[in-house]
Amino acid sequence: MDVNLCRRIFEPQMNADGYGLLFCGMMTLCSWLTGLSAETVRGVPDARAWDAPKQFLLDFDSEFSERITVEPVDGVIPVVNGKVTSPNQLMAYAFLSEPSSSEDRICVLPDQGLPFIIRITDRYPNFSTQVAWINEELIYLRVWWGRAVGSDLIFNVSQKKFVYRAMVHDGQNLYWQTQQALHPAEKN
Secondary structure, three states, rough: OOOOHHHHHHHHHHOOHHHHHHHHHHHHHHHHHHHHHHHHHHOOOOHHHOOOOEEEEEEEEEEHHHHHHEEEEOOOOOOOOOEEEEOOOOEEEOOOOOOOOOOOEEEEEOOOOOOOEEEEEEOOOOOOOEEEOOOEEEEEEEEEEEOEEEEEEEEEEEOEEEEEEEEEEOOHHHHHHHHHHHOOOOOO
């Protein structure tokens, strides 16, 4: 909001103390801060141009780091059924946990070295964790922590570490709230 525009709008109502101008300055500051908070500060996308709900990515929230661990296999190597092999057939992974559990244990069988476990705790049990090979040594994981917030992860099997982590957000609410704000219901 431009101060000159404010002056034209409020000049007839401004009293001798100039409170109208003060109000205009505060409105300018608020509109500037609002513009920053939606796009720049929090990174939430502008859903006005969306034609349908979408998922969007934001920087990884470090509060979720403790829920994702890589651990050596303790003692006996587990018998792994239903393993998914890498494209070159040298490595594999398999789930060792129940799909409805809030914890995932994914046993990774590298081509060299001992197997290890990727453990994911406190996940949302209504959505299964998605796991797939990207190439010969990268595994993609999508984990949901709740109905609308999850993480996209890429794990390098050779390096035994995550090389990419981001938060994924379901934009259903953002889309519908934006649509409602853009097209309010007719008042009777």
